[in-house]
Amino acid sequence: MTRMAATRDGYGQALLDLASNEKVVVLEADLGKSTKSLHFRKAYPERTFSFGIGEQNMMLGAAGLASSGYIPFASTFAIFTERGFEQVRNGIARPNLSVHLCGSHGGVHTGTDGSSAQSIEDLAIYRTLPNMTILHPCDDVSTRLLTIQLADHDGPSYTRTARNSTPVIYDGREDEIVIGKGIVVNDGNDVAIFACGVALHEAVKACHQLEQEGISVAVIDMHTIKPLDIDMVNKYAEKCGAIVTAEDHSVIGGLGSAIAEHLVKENPTPMEMIGVQDRFGESAQAHEMLELMGITHKDIANACQKVMTRKN
Amino acid sequence: MNTTIKGSIEQRTLIAMLSKSELESMARRCRVEICKMTHRAKAGHPGGSLSEIDILVALYGNYLSVKPDQPKWSDRDRFILSKGHASPGMYAILSEIGFIENQDLESYRVKGGICQGHVDMKWTPGVDFSAGSLGMGLSFGIGCALAAQLDESERQIYVMLGDGELQEGSIWEAAMAAAHHELGNLNVFVDRNNIQNDDFCIEQMRMFDIPSKWISFGWHVKEINGHDMEEICSGIEWMKQNKDGPSVIIANTVKGKGVSFMENNPQFHGAAPNDEQLALALEELGVIQ
Numbered sequence: 001m002t003r004m005a006a007t008r009d010g011y012g013q014a015l016l017d018l019a020s021n022e023k024v025v026v027l028e029a030d031l032g033k034s035t036k037s038l039h040f041r042k043a044y045p046e047r048t049f050s051f052g053i054g055e056q057n058m059m060l061g062a063a064g065l066a067s068s069g070y071i072p073f074a075s076t077f078a079i080f081t082e083r084g085f086e087q088v089r090n091g092i093a094r095p096n097l098s099v100h101l102c103g104s105h106g107g108v109h110t111g112t113d114g115s116s117a118q119s120i121e122d123l124a125i126y127r128t129l130p131n132m133t134i135l136h137p138c139d140d141v142s143t144r145l146l147t148i149q150l151a152d153h154d155g156p157s158y159t160r161t162a163r164n165s166t167p168v169i170y171d172g173r174e175d176e177i178v179i180g181k182g183i184v185v186n187d188g189n190d191v192a193i194f195a196c197g198v199a200l201h202e203a204v205k206a207c208h209q210l211e212q213e214g215i216s217v218a219v220i221d222m223h224t225i226k227p228l229d230i231d232m233v234n235k236y237a238e239k240c241g242a243i244v245t246a247e248d249h250s251v252i253g254g255l256g257s258a259i260a261e262h263l264v265k266e267n268p269t270p271m272e273m274i275g276v277q278d279r280f281g282e283s284a285q286a287h288e289m290l291e292l293m294g295i296t297h298k299d300i301a302n303a304c305q306k307v308m309t310r311k312n
Numbered sequence: 313m314n315t316t317i318k319g320s321i322e323q324r325t326l327i328a329m330l331s332k333s334e335l336e337s338m339a340r341r342c343r344v345e346i347c348k349m350t351h352r353a354k355a356g357h358p359g360g361s362l363s364e365i366d367i368l369v370a371l372y373g374n375y376l377s378v379k380p381d382q383p384k385w386s387d388r389d390r391f392i393l394s395k396g397h398a399s400p401g402m403y404a405i406l407s408e409i410g411f412i413e414n415q416d417l418e419s420y421r422v423k424g425g426i427c428q429g430h431v432d433m434k435w436t437p438g439v440d441f442s443a444g445s446l447g448m449g450l451s452f453g454i455g456c457a458l459a460a461q462l463d464e465s466e467r468q469i470y471v472m473l474g475d476g477e478l479q480e481g482s483i484w485e486a487a488m489a490a491a492h493h494e495l496g497n498l499n500v501f502v503d504r505n506n507i508q509n510d511d512f513c514i515e516q517m518r519m520f521d522i523p524s525k526w527i528s529f530g531w532h533v534k535e536i537n538g539h540d541m542e543e544i545c546s547g548i549e550w551m552k553q554n555k556d557g558p559s560v561i562i563a564n565t566v567k568g569k570g571v572s573f574m575e576n577n578p579q580f581h582g583a584a585p586n587d588e589q590l591a592l593a594l595e596e597l598g599v600i601q
């Protein structure tokens with residue numbers, strides 16, 4: 001039986017793992033119970049700071065702590081980090097301060113809370129900022145490992161986690177998880193699926209479906225959106241000659257865009273992008289939202305079939 | 313850690329207090345540089361630089377524990393110019409204190425120059441915060457103040473806000489949080505010069521009773537004449553004595569102070585003096601030409 005967990009739990013565990021580093025501090029904006037920083041708060045209240053429902057203030061409070069030698073981890077919902085976007089832009093990214101933001105409840109997979117809570121643009125907007133590292137892991141193990149690595153990471157970062165549980169695929173594979181390095185979850189020759197977050201699991205299911213049809217599919221977990229693992233992208237563009245990207249995010253500006261922006265310069269390759277097609281979400285269960293937005297394994301498998309017809 | 317704290321106290325005692333007349337002379341020299349910088353750049357913000365400068369001079373001249381030869385000394389007091397457009401005032405005092413050279417002032421707004429249009433910690437030694445977008449410095453100061461408390465350091469955090477800047481909602485998020493966290497090491501000046509970019513504040517957005525707002529947010533509040541060195545110095549000492557929560561000084565100032573035709577004139581919020589105006593300004597400031 002596959003273990004199920006939410007990536008936000010991996011974030012909460014990582015903060016506890018990092019607590020032995022006395023420079024690590026945690027900032028909250030009244031959503032610690034949801035982002036899972038509450039575990040750190042309970043154990044280390046003297047190093048946990050509440051900013052109330054005030055995200056703009058939290059962003060720059062984190063910047064001030066970072067400028068004074070601390071390693072701040074600040075979290076709220078992905079959508080509410082956007083409230084402080086200009087603070088992140090001008091006060092964190094521009095002076096290149098090592099502030100680590102975590103936006104939980106990202107994507108339409110967030111579900112019944114509806115469109116106001118379903119950030120579908122966070123990866124895109126933070127990706128435009130110089131100096132920022134952007135992470136969107138797919139399970140609690142990789143979230144935990146990547147968050148731990150951030151404590152030694154130079155420069156600011158944004159990590160998107162998800163509200164709901166998804167399969168855990170990296171138990172016992174901790175050594176493979178490194179910021180900036182994609183992970184080959186399944187190797188194949190006919191088509192490559194680059195995916196991140198909850199969409200990675202749909203990609204794996206699509207892969208299994210296609211393999212039964214005799215198609216050899218590579219699935220690559222691109223937990224780091226920026227800096228993009230261009231060696232991995234180049235390798236599988238060359239090897240498979242057809243690419244599908246899958247993300248619980250707008251197709252404008254996310255993982256698919258990042259890969260397309262790279263390939264169009266170096267190795268134009270037929271691509272299909274699975275993601276939110278320039279629309280807002282609504283209230284529904286997580287799996288219903290993926291169906292509504294066309295981010296299921298069936299959509300990904302169809303996109304693979306389609307893109308393969310365009311191979312050179 | 314104890315060594316660091318001790319060091320910072322010793323550093324403070326090493327500072328020889330400047331007299332009122334010495335501070336006033338320094339402020340006059342800074343005013344001259346503010347006019348020259350903006351004139352040379354044909355751009356910039358002389359009005360708010362001239363209104364804030366007496367406070368900057370008193371702070372850097374007599375109170376800030378900093379080491380110009382070690383701008384990143386970790387236990388230094390912090391000065392955060394949140395109204396980052398008033399950078400000519402900052403560069404003038406940094407030059408006086410020795411963080412930068414007088415000739416660096418010529419790089420203001422020049423390609424590759426260390427004196428950027430708005431103060432920037434990545435470009436200028438002695439600048440603690442990259443400003444330019446209003447409403448941000450107080451929040452950054454909260455982070456610095458929390459860090460000082462975690463370090464068990466007595467270092468002080470000073471933040472300079474504009475009065476128009478109080479219209480930014482994020483200021484009040486920060487004001488609430490600073491009082492909540494009882495940041496007795498956080499000290500704020502509001503440069504109450506009554507003028508903002510487009511016009512007088514009262515025309516753009518009436519702010520009503522500013523001291524009462526801060527009092528109701530849980531701050532220690534004092535009003536002073538922001539051009540009177542004795543009032544500024546006693547105000548700073550009052551701030552430092554308030555250990556149980558943050559302090560704010562509403563400094564009543566005159567935009568463009570010291571240059572008659574700039575005083576209380578919204579035109580000089582963001583416009584440089586031309587050749588003729590510079591000559592007049594320097595004459596008024598006692599520069600023999």
